[in-house]
Amino acid sequence: MNVSDESSSELGMEDALKADDADVGQKLNSQSNRLWLKPLLLGTGLGFAIAIGGVGAFKHNTNSPQKAVANNPVSSAKPAMTVTIAAVEPASIAQKLNTTGTVAASDLIPVLPQSNGLQIRQIPENIKEGAFVKKGQVLAVLDDSILQTQIIQAKADVQSKQADVESKQADVASKLATVSANQAIVKQRQADLAQAKARLEEAQKNFQRYQQLAASGAISQQELDTRSFTVKTATEAVRVAEENVRSAQANVGSSQANISIAEANVNKAQADVRSSAAKVGQLQTQLGQTLVLAPVSGIIAEKLARVGDVTGIPPQTQVGNVIGGTQKLFSIIRDRKLELQAKVPEIQLSLVKVGATVEVSSDMNRLVKLEGRVREIEPMVNDQRREAIVKIDLPATNLLKPGMFARAAITTNNAMGMTVPQKAVQPQPDGSVVVFMLSGEDIVRAQKVELGEPINGNRVEIKSGLKIGDRVVVRGAGYLKDGDKVLISPEG
Incomplete structure (x- = not known):
């Protein structure tokens, strides 16, 4: 702000103070007949006078140095740039150990048929190596012609009973809304009661004050009677408000009782749904003997089954895939979990700790920038290469697949x-x-x-x-x- 701006501001302040002073004068003239206000107004006028004097002194003190600054031009050059x-x-700072390794499945789950000697009649088209499947998803159908009709009927019954549950739940929601509305009315009645009590208290105070004035002859008996009537009216208003509160609270209790009845109806309907669902479950258990289901969610790593194969009798090329006398049909990488099996020289093995963070990258795909964690250090060291395998958990990703090569920077310590x-x-x-x-x-x-x-x-x-x-x-x-x-x- 320059000197002229400050002078204008100060003149505006003086005008405002003068206007306030004029208002004070008018108040003094209009209220001169009230002697008890004179000390208060006198103090107010004195305060404004002191304020005006302070503004004048402020103006006098600030003008001089500002004029001095204006008369002395800045001699120093401005800096080249404002910076932070x-x-x-x-x-x-983490220290890293760089190494390489191979991506592998962290947990490979074999999928076996529940019954041997049954022909594979169908494999869904989307069931192939590399596809993601959810736990319980159908991988192959051995025989699906026995129980389908019964299951459809049982599921329709479940849906019907579920609709009944939803209807009764809607009734509960409606009654809950009624309770909320009644509770809101209670709050409003309580607010009205509080207001009525406040009016009664004010009427009683006024009546007491008027009693004193009537005793001294300052007011008439009629005015005192009017104040007495006001007290009686306020007292009756409090009584009515209290009755309204009790009535509203009774409505809340009644609506809450209705909720209990409605909730009991919901519970019964849900029990019917559970009964019907149990029947569906029983039928599905029987049907499960004809279905090959994914035991876990994950990626299909191997697809060994073919339409026309008979379970328990693997083709000659799959003799090695028999587990416990049962042919393995698929293998699944559980939850897409991959691991990097990194090779660490024996002399550096002591630097690696379980739980250490690892930065994983790939020379073939620059998008691979993952953070893994050391899960396990194999106890055996290769006696020829003098290396141990460090297993590193990887986050879920579509950028890496089992068998791929990757690089790892293992955090060893902090400095x-x-x-x-x-x-x-x-x-x-x-x-x-x-x-x-x-x-x-x-x-x-x-x-x-x-x-x-x-x-x-x-x-x-x-x-x-x-x-x-x-x-x-x-x-x-x-x-x-x-x-x-x-x-x-x-x-x-």
């Missing part, structure tokens, strides 16, 4: 290092990296640094070139050169 700064901070904001780092044409350090109060100089690992997405490790506590430019760093003068923004 940040200090080099210590941080715990203290230095970090700066990512925006402070400026790549150079010669391949080097610099940051701009604050030298003194407002000069920056370019400092080459050696970068480490990214930290939390917005910071980066500095291996050398800085020390803890150094101040570096963050916002605006891309527009600076060595030796520039800057203005530090308080936002940083």
Whole structure:
């Protein structure tokens, strides 16, 4: 704000104060016959007078230095750019052990038929290797012609009874709404009662005050009788409000009793549904002997069954797929869970801990950037390669499949290092990296640094070139050169 703006502001303030003073004068003239208000108004006028005097003194004191500033032009040059700064901070930085391995199924589940000697009549078209199946999904049909009609009828009965349940639940909801409405009425009646009591209390106080005035002869008996009647009216209003509250509360109790009856009807209808569903379950158990169902959710890794095969009699090429005398029809990767079986040299095995985080990537697919976790370290070390297998749990993904090659960076430990904001780092044409350090109060100089690992997405490790506590430019760093003068923004 310049001097003229401040003068205008101060004149406006004086006008406002004068207007307030004029209002006070008018109040004094209009109420001069009320002697008990004179001390109060006198104090008010004195306060305004003091305020006006303070404004005048403020104007006198502020004009002089402002004029002095106006007469003395700024001699220092403006800084080149406003920037934000940040200090080099210590941080715990993870150390990595780089290795490679093969993707494999974490838990491979075999699928066996429940009955042997039955021909496979159908395999759904979507049941193939690599397809995702849900637990209980039909993989193959051995014989589905016996119980289908009975199951359809039983399911229709379940749906009918379920509709009855929904109807009775709707009745419960309706009665709950009635309870809520009655409870709202109770609250409203209680509010009316509170208001009536407040009016009664006010009427009683007024009556007591008027009794004193009547005793001193200040008011007539008629006025006192009027106040007495007001008290009686307010008392009756309180009684009526209390009766309304009791009536509303009784309605709530009645509607809550109706809810209990409706809920009992729902319970009975649900029992009928359970009875019908039990019949369906019984029929489905019998039908289950003719269906091959997925025991878990996951990815089909192997499809060994073919239409026309007879369970328990595997083709000659599948003799090795017989488990416990029963032919394996499929194998499923449970819950899509994959693992990376990474190879770790014996001399580095002590660095790996169960539960350590692992960054997984692939040379064949740059989109693979996953975070796994060490689940198990196999106790046996290969006596020829002197390597052990470290099993790393992988998150669910469609980017990796069993048998693929992948890279792993296993976190071994944490060490203290230095970090700066990512925006402070400026790549150079010669391949080097610099940051701009604050030298003194407002000069920056370019400092080459050696970068480490990214930290939390917005910071980066500095291996050398800085020390803890150094101040570096963050916002605006891309527009600076060595030796520039800057203005530090308080936002940083």
